Amino acid sequence: MKFTIMINEGPYQHQSSDSALQFARAVLAQGHEIFRVFFYHDGVNNGSRLSVPPADDRLLQKEWSELSKEHDLDLVLCIAAAQRRGIMDASEAERQGLDANNIIEGFHISGLGQLIEGGIQSDRTIVFGD
């Protein structure tokens, strides 16, 4: 079965980013496919490369990035939500005339249409958030 997962909450806001990551791992462990993971609102903070939590804390951004590498996941950040919160990839930073980018490997920035397409192409769309 094909899944799209939507995440509306930041990595250290409450629990939903953790829940979504564990759900995604369970989906893959059962042999299902994840068509797309769409990060919206504060959820785009899951895509920052520059977060440095204390050494004994989990680094959700890296865990998503590694899961993406392992399973070739399509991790999409909403462009409007990302721009508001200062999450930039190289081309977006250049287009905005900024001096740096901070997106972590495995994520890319795109529009809400990607969420709608995910809903159409997947058998199930599961939403996590606050």
Added chain:
Amino acid sequence: MAMLHIVNKSPFEKVSFRSCLNHARAGDSILMIEDAAVGALDGTSFSDKLKTAMADKSVYVLGGDLTARGLSEDRMIDGVKAIDYAGFVDLTVENETTQSWL
């Protein structure tokens, strides 16, 4: 067409769990995750409302989210089923649609 209702807020803090119970139909499933896990406890001001819903709906709790809050499964309402993330995935497969009560 059965629906899985995913609730993640405590019924003692927000009204989303009550809204869910008011909208869920016979044959639907309700899964408590995150702070909603406390709704699984028996002997609370909310437990009678959940018991009423259980007459024609299946009710589950993510066991890990219950124990993460220092609560054990033996305090749950009889008939609430504790599941893990694999069981969570199974519920999303078994139900044609899902609704997250954020």
